[in-house]
Amino acid sequence: MNNKEWRLIGSGVPIFDAKNKVTGKTRYTGDIKLPHMLYGKLVLSDKAHARVLSIDTSEAEKLEGVRAIATPFNTSSKKYNSALRFVDHDIPKTETIFSQTVRFVGDRICAVAAVDQKTADKAAKLIRVEYEELPAVLSIEEAMAEGAIQLHDNVSNHLNEIKVSVGDVEKGFREADFIFEDEYETPIVSPMAMENHVSIADFDDEGKLTVYSSTQNSFAIRNILSDVFDLPQSKVRVIKPTLGGAFGSKIPAVLEGPAAALSMMTRQPVMLNFTRKETLVASRTRHGAKIRLKTGINKDGTIVAQAYDVLTNTGAYVGSAYNVVGAMSHKVFKSYRIPNISYTGAAVLTNLPIAGAMRGYGSPQAIFAQQRQLHAIAKRLDMDIVTLQRKNLVTPETVDPVKMGSPRPLDCMERGMELFGWEDKLKWKENKNTINNGTDKQEQTDSRRNVKRGVGFAIGCHGNGVYGAHRDFIGLRLKMNDDGTFVLETGTHDMGNSLITSQMMIVAEELQAQVNDISAVEADTDLTPWNLGDYSSRGIFVTGSACLKLAYAMKDLIIEMASAMFQEPVENLSLVPYRKVRSTLGKEASFQEIFVYAQREHETDMLAQVSFGSLAARTSFGAHFVQVEVDTQTKEVHLLDYVAVHDVGKAINRMSLEGQLEGGIQMGLGYALSEQMTFDDQGRLINNNLKKYKMFTASMMPEIKIDFVEEGDSPGPYGGKSIGECATVPVAPAVVNAVADALGYDFHTMPIDVEGIKLMETLES
Amino acid sequence: MEPLILNINHRNYQIFQVEKNETLLSVLRYRLDITGPKEGCSTGDCGACKVLLDGVAVNACTTLAHRCAGKTIITIEGIADAGNLHPLQTAFVEKGAVQCGFCTPGMIISAKALLDVNPKPSRDEIRKALDNNLCRCTGYVKIVDAIEEAAEMMRKDDHE
Numbered sequence: 001m002n003n004k005e006w007r008l009i010g011s012g013v014p015i016f017d018a019k020n021k022v023t024g025k026t027r028y029t030g031d032i033k034l035p036h037m038l039y040g041k042l043v044l045s046d047k048a049h050a051r052v053l054s055i056d057t058s059e060a061e062k063l064e065g066v067r068a069i070a071t072p073f074n075t076s077s078k079k080y081n082s083a084l085r086f087v088d089h090d091i092p093k094t095e096t097i098f099s100q101t102v103r104f105v106g107d108r109i110c111a112v113a114a115v116d117q118k119t120a121d122k123a124a125k126l127i128r129v130e131y132e133e134l135p136a137v138l139s140i141e142e143a144m145a146e147g148a149i150q151l152h153d154n155v156s157n158h159l160n161e162i163k164v165s166v167g168d169v170e171k172g173f174r175e176a177d178f179i180f181e182d183e184y185e186t187p188i189v190s191p192m193a194m195e196n197h198v199s200i201a202d203f204d205d206e207g208k209l210t211v212y213s214s215t216q217n218s219f220a221i222r223n224i225l226s227d228v229f230d231l232p233q234s235k236v237r238v239i240k241p242t243l244g245g246a247f248g249s250k251i252p253a254v255l256e257g258p259a260a261a262l263s264m265m266t267r268q269p270v271m272l273n274f275t276r277k278e279t280l281v282a283s284r285t286r287h288g289a290k291i292r293l294k295t296g297i298n299k300d301g302t303i304v305a306q307a308y309d310v311l312t313n314t315g316a317y318v319g320s321a322y323n324v325v326g327a328m329s330h331k332v333f334k335s336y337r338i339p340n341i342s343y344t345g346a347a348v349l350t351n352l353p354i355a356g357a358m359r360g361y362g363s364p365q366a367i368f369a370q371q372r373q374l375h376a377i378a379k380r381l382d383m384d385i386v387t388l389q390r391k392n393l394v395t396p397e398t399v400d401p402v403k404m405g406s407p408r409p410l411d412c413m414e415r416g417m418e419l420f421g422w423e424d425k426l427k428w429k430e431n432k433n434t435i436n437n438g439t440d441k442q443e444q445t446d447s448r449r450n451v452k453r454g455v456g457f458a459i460g461c462h463g464n465g466v467y468g469a470h471r472d473f474i475g476l477r478l479k480m481n482d483d484g485t486f487v488l489e490t491g492t493h494d495m496g497n498s499l500i501t502s503q504m505m506i507v508a509e510e511l512q513a514q515v516n517d518i519s520a521v522e523a524d525t526d527l528t529p530w531n532l533g534d535y536s537s538r539g540i541f542v543t544g545s546a547c548l549k550l551a552y553a554m555k556d557l558i559i560e561m562a563s564a565m566f567q568e569p570v571e572n573l574s575l576v577p578y579r580k581v582r583s584t585l586g587k588e589a590s591f592q593e594i595f596v597y598a599q600r601e602h603e604t605d606m607l608a609q610v611s612f613g614s615l616a617a618r619t620s621f622g623a624h625f626v627q628v629e630v631d632t633q634t635k636e637v638h639l640l641d642y643v644a645v646h647d648v649g650k651a652i653n654r655m656s657l658e659g660q661l662e663g664g665i666q667m668g669l670g671y672a673l674s675e676q677m678t679f680d681d682q683g684r685l686i687n688n689n690l691k692k693y694k695m696f697t698a699s700m701m702p703e704i705k706i707d708f709v710e711e712g713d714s715p716g717p718y719g720g721k722s723i724g725e726c727a728t729v730p731v732a733p734a735v736v737n738a739v740a741d742a743l744g745y746d747f748h749t750m751p752i753d754v755e756g757i758k759l760m761e762t763l764e765s
Numbered sequence: 766m767e768p769l770i771l772n773i774n775h776r777n778y779q780i781f782q783v784e785k786n787e788t789l790l791s792v793l794r795y796r797l798d799i800t801g802p803k804e805g806c807s808t809g810d811c812g813a814c815k816v817l818l819d820g821v822a823v824n825a826c827t828t829l830a831h832r833c834a835g836k837t838i839i840t841i842e843g844i845a846d847a848g849n850l851h852p853l854q855t856a857f858v859e860k861g862a863v864q865c866g867f868c869t870p871g872m873i874i875s876a877k878a879l880l881d882v883n884p885k886p887s888r889d890e891i892r893k894a895l896d897n898n899l900c901r902c903t904g905y906v907k908i909v910d911a912i913e914e915a916a917e918m919m920r921k922d923d924h925e
Binding site for chain 1: 794795798800801802803804805806807808810811813840841842844845850853854857858859861863864865866867868869870873889891892893895896898899900901902903904905906907908909
């Protein structure tokens with residue numbers, strides 16, 4: 001399949017709306033201004049756990065320009081789960097639009113709508129909330145302690161465990177030559193899309209609620225709004241304008257409900273947007289996790305048994321709590337040929353901000369433990385980590401091809417070693433250590449004598465779609481215009497990841513068109529066919545496949561119409577560039593001519609529509625290599641070289657693959673070295689702005705070399721698999737392994753910032 | 766209260782009843798519908814709202830509007846020349862430096878400020894010039910590539 005020559009597939013095509021983005025023309029949700037639009041402001045809890053006894057709005061109401069104040073007492077209090085995926089999705093409902101019992105600092109209490117933002121902000125400050133404080137549980141341990149206060153009455157703090165296993169783990173451990181047990185902890189971090197969450201709700205006099213929102217999940221948001229406000233879905237429309245990044249944080253319903261409540265009260269459009277601080281505390285975080293990992297290994301390096309015991313901190317409400325530990329359970333089985341594995345995972349409710357989806361969805365936590373421990377085991381047993389990986393990684397020959405396809409983590413590792421110069425870098429280190437032996441005179445006088453170098457790598461994996469968990473479905477429509485160009489109606493949400501561009505490329509490739517010949521209508525629940533939502537790395541694997549099916553359907557329509565037009569059998573006909581049909585007898589017609597013929601002679605539209613359900617699971621893999629320098633005095637880590645190689649099956653849009661990978665690396669580097677949401681003893685976020693919450697900046701980035709393994713056999717389009725989430729999975733363990741190599745410390749936590757290294761020094765001494 | 770007169774993208778705007786503490790970003794976005802500069806943090810940390818103020822890249826979210834009187838303000842909307850993209854904009858498109866695009870206006874403004882004073886920056890100099898511009902999508906890699914490319918395009922244009 002890969003030998004075919006493609007015009008577009010595999011090339012690099014800029015994101016479809018790049019020109020509007022570079023000139024400032026793009027309208028994100030926050031740039032929309034509807035006539036008579038009001039501006040909203042939320043009042044968020046400053047208590048970690050409390051009953052709201054009363055809300056005094058009298059001063060705020062007196063302020064000129066205030067139009068409405070929505071509170072738990074005058075707004076629907078119907079419970080919902082903000083991470084609902086489809087109408088019959090059965091997950092615990094614990095959230096309401098406004099909370100009468102606040103469960104974290106940042107919980108929504110009420111909201112004001114006013115004629116401008118300044119007035120709304122001022123009014124929100126005038127609202128007085130009277131609380132009755134309740135004990136708060138701010139950690140997994142506190143929440144699980146005997147007698148701990150329970151956050152909700154319909155679920156316990158310690159949510160139901162998910163258990164999965166293969167083989168006989170106990171037997172595996174009994175037979176293993178060595179057993180290692182380690183506990184790892186990963187931090188709570190923020191997805192931190194550059195665009196803060198924002199929604200505009202517009203409830204009109206026909207009783208129709210239209211919501212423009214920065215969402216990845218329009219159809220699920222419609223389900224939630226329809227349920228909470230008791231509106232038929234014909235009276236709820238959710239539209240996604242251009243998204244300024246998402247990374248999972250824009251899957252759940254966050255601002256749509258409060259904005260709708262205000263609009264229903266005022267019968268005017270209301271825009272509600274988060275400030276950066278509000279996005280940090282009141283949108284979603286990545287689950288912090290504690291992972292106990294027990295590994296049984298033989299003298300020859302064969303891993304014979306592995307047991308994962310995971311607890312995640314899911315914050316104050318049950319959003320995607322079950323889904324994240326559930327998704328995590330799949331990932332630990334994918335990379336290695338381990339005959340006996342067990343996984344037990346549970347989410348724990350605490351009085352902290354709500355954890356949800358974030359790029360990787362459980363993989364970054366589990367794979368950190370997996371890859372960190374594997375490197376530590378290699379060191380403890382004085383084994384070569386490369387040999388250890390080679391001995392255990394899956395290969396296409398060692399798996400059931402029906403279930404796993406052609407997994408190539410080993411090829412990623414081998415190619416990565418080559419690009420990185422792994423052997424040379426190891427030799428350099430060995431030589432340096434023997435020559436200097438710590439007493440070399442030149443070394444002593446070297447101004448950089450406090451600098452230690454290290455290398456590390458990690459293998460990561462992530463899925464493609466949600467097959468196996470539940471339905472994985474999308475409908476698509478393609479309309480031919482009068483001139484033979486096309487409009488694609490797709491319920492997908494481009495987050496900047498070129499999801500729409502890839503769909504255009506696939507349609508254009510198959511219909512012998514150019515990318516510019518296709519325009520797209522994106523997620524709009526009244527207009528586009530149903531789509532599950534853009535998460536789980538579905539973009540290429542599921543939507544791309546659907547798009548291929550759609551292009552074939554349109555191709556059939558065109559050929560059939562041309563066959564009637566030419567009076568020739570369809571076997572004679574084929575599509576040729578650009579947008580033409582040619583017969584073996586030499587007849588030719590443009591799509592425009594065919595459209596005109598169809599309209600004039602048959603009074604029919606050229607409209608293709610498909611439904612596509614994904615019926616396969618595949619895993620994407622990546623191997624990341626990094627060289628670091630650690631200054632033992634300042635405790636600063638500098639990144640020197642970085643290499644990332646990913647098994648993507650087949651590159652669809654090479655430019656966006658590279659871009660996704662580079663962005664995933666930035667996110668992972670922060671996870672490893674600088675990012676962590678820290679809370680005080682009252683549950684308040686300490687680093688609540690971008691000065692204190694440290695994302696990687698341009699000058700902190702290493703030079704990055706990238707390559708792809710393209711040996712696709714996957715059911716994805718042209719053999720393609722995902723990159724979006726997988727991109728960030730191997731980063732943190734690779735970096736921490738390299739720092740561990742440089743300093744000789746056996747890290748079990750992240751981030752490895754100055755405090756992290758100091759803590760290790762204390763522990764080691 | 767005297768109206769505030771601001772020169773934005775080579776046009777004068779009269780803005781009424783501007784309070785002392787109103788930011789330039791608020792005037793641009795809410796009063797004039799110049800929405801190219803983005804509000805990402807309001808604390809001067811993300812750079813999405815950058816504009817050129819007398820040629821210097823500043824955060825509009827922490828710049829008071831009334832301090833800009835008498836100065837030249839260029840926003841992302843004023844970078845292209847009558848519909849012709851600036852080389853920086855062309856390079857951002859072609860090199861794949863644009864993903865979600867929310868940081869893009871600020872990135873291009875910072876890059877323009879850099880290239881106006883340093884037409885041949887090293888990759889490290891480019892990175893340093895972007896240190897007050899945050900991006901979550903690109904890892905900055907293709908942004909740095911695009912700025913390098915644009916610098917080269919602009920040097921060629923100067924020679925021709």
